[in-house]
Amino acid sequence: MSDFDYDLFVIGGGSGGVRAARTVAATGARVALAEESRMGGTCVIRGCVPKKIMVFASGFPRHVEHARSYGWDASIGAFDWPAFRTHLHKELDRLEEVYRAMLDKSDVRVFDSRARLTGPHDVELADGQTLSAKHILIASGGSPVRPPLANADMGLVSNDMFMLEKLPRTLLIVGGGYIGCEFACMMAGMGVEVTMYLRSGQILNGFDEECRGLISEMMRERGIEIHTGTSIMDMSRESQQDDMPLGGESDAAMGAPVGEETKAEPQDALARNPKSETIARAGCPVRVKATNGRERTFDHVLFATGRKPNTEGMGLEGVGVEVGRRGQVVVNEYSQTSVPSIYAIGDVTDRVQLTPVAIREAMAFTNTVFKGMDQPVDHELVASAVFTQPELGSVGMTEEEARADREIEVYATSFRPMRTAFIDCPDRTMFKLIVCKETRVVLGAHIVSDDAGEWIQLIGIAVKNKLTKEQFDATCAVHPTATEEIVTMSQPVRSG
Structure with missing residues (x-):
């Protein structure tokens, strides 16, 4: 009998962690997994899946417009965000249950708890329970960050966009990476007036120059206002003025509220309160002063200014796991950390932040550690x-x-x-x-x-x-x- 409670303990119930847990359990190993939030992780709950569903929803007005040009007597009414949001969250609930069912069928023990490392083979759960494992796999993912700006808590991050009780009429997106650009197109398709502020001179930094230039032109063609070389100098809450319109320039009309004032939630509210149905973000509009000299009021400001690995408070340094400058877990080509019994995969390693990559890293981990194969992770030519x-x-x-x-x-x-x-x-x-x-x-x-x-x-x-x-x-x-x-x-x- 092993001296450990488990052969593998996985921290994180996202796509990579769940795949590793299931494939390792299939070898006959004893596996446990701890997840402090909702099963499915970023991709299923607050990333790829809800985002793609919103992409689908936002495209229908243009489909109808094209249908008219092709001779159809077609029209489209107003977008019912509350109805869509209800349907969306039912689907996310369904997918979470699918993930749980898969783990249960694989005989993986699930702990709905935060876990932290206390030794090379030991983890501690939030209730103080300690467990041991021959191998530990960190798959805790990443989370969006706000810039170091006064009153940045007045703005949203990507997690919050799926939880809004109502659509804004005007939205400022700060950042021109793929998350910011995707939300800009989605929101514009749903009828929101979208403005973007970029510190750089073009959207989608790191992608092909000609391609991102064409996408920028097409986004502007669809009514998205893009300001390059621009950032926020100051943010403040507007007082409630129900009789005044939104989105005016400096010295123009100020904004009307989009809902009741609520207490600001932390950016990791989904993780801390996974069962809540909504994050109330519908407070007073936000007045923004920009470096381009403009002052404007928006219903919401979305910070799409990057993500960070979820390693804070996990006890990594205390057990000797090397952590990089951005907080990422440093690993070798086999996803092994500086502590031989501890491995890490997915966004927490800050290698290639894509769900299919995390899944492939999980498979390589299973094959190397539990099936005796020599399979380094392949990050070459990922589409x-x-x-x-x-x-x-x-x-x-x-x-x-x-x-x-x-x-x-x-x-x-x-x-x-x-x-x-x-x-x-x-x-x-x-x-x-x-x-x-x-x-x-x-x-x-x-x-x-x-x-x-x-x-x-x-x-x-x-x-x-x-x-x-x-x-x-x-x-x-x-x-x-x-x-x-x-x-x-x-x-x-x-x-x-």
Whole structure:
């Protein structure tokens, strides 16, 4: 009989932690998992899943607009946020129960509790109970952060957007990363007047320059106001003035309230109070002074200014686990920490913050530690999608990255696809391939289009397997489709 209570103790019930717990338990090992909030983690409860459902909901007005242009007698009424929100949370509840059922079926012992490390093989739960395990896996994820700004608690973070009791009429989004841009498009599609403040000169830093430039143009075309080189100097609550409109510039009308004043919640309120049905954020509007000289009142301010690993208060340093500058758990290629019995996967390691990556890290951990395989984690050529409108799909190197140390050829095209060109809609599609001039291998592929997330999954297979441009070209096109351009771009637009 083992000297430990469990063979594996997992801290965190997100996608990575649950997958690791289930696959390890399938080997016959004794497994326990502790989750202080809702089972499913960021992706299922406050990230990928509710966000994608909101993307779907926000797209219908444009579908109806296009239907009219195609000859249909179509119209759309007002968006019923409370009805949608109720349906959304029922779905999230259902998914959480699915996760719990999977763990139960796998004979994983679940503790609905915060857990912290007290030794290389020991954890302590919130009620003081201590448990031991031969191996400990940290999969505690990450959480959104607010900037170091006075009165930043007046603003929302991404978690809060799924909990709003009513939609704002005006919304300021601070930050131009994928989270900020996705919420900008979603909210605009639902009828919210959206403004964005970016400190940088362009949205989606780190993605291909041409692609993010096109997405920025399309976002502006859809009514999203983007201010670059701009940040907040000051925030303050507006007094309640029910007879005055919202969203005016300085010296214009001030804003009306969107609900009753409530006590501000901490940004990790979902974690501290997982069963609550709502985070009351519908207080008085927020008056914002910006570095561009403007003063304006918004119903809500959303900070999309980054995320941090959830390592605070976990006892990591006390047991010798190395923690990086951003609070991330430092691991090797096998997800092993500086303490041999302790491993970490997912966003808490701040490697590639994507749910499928966390799941693959979990599988590699199971195979290496519990199945005797030598399987390091593979983070090379991971495809990703940004669910803006239009979407951005990306895999491999950007043009800027590839050009830094090799000769390349760039194959690119931008056009109005048949579907939108027919109705004289300004929406454009872009396809772009980055090719190594010497080896002819496609180093990167980038798409801006509706459904780009679906397309990049398939193109990612070709890029992952290092196919050449000539192998792309040897594939016959499917006509008439937009994606036929991927295999028909015959001449590079530039090289160097």
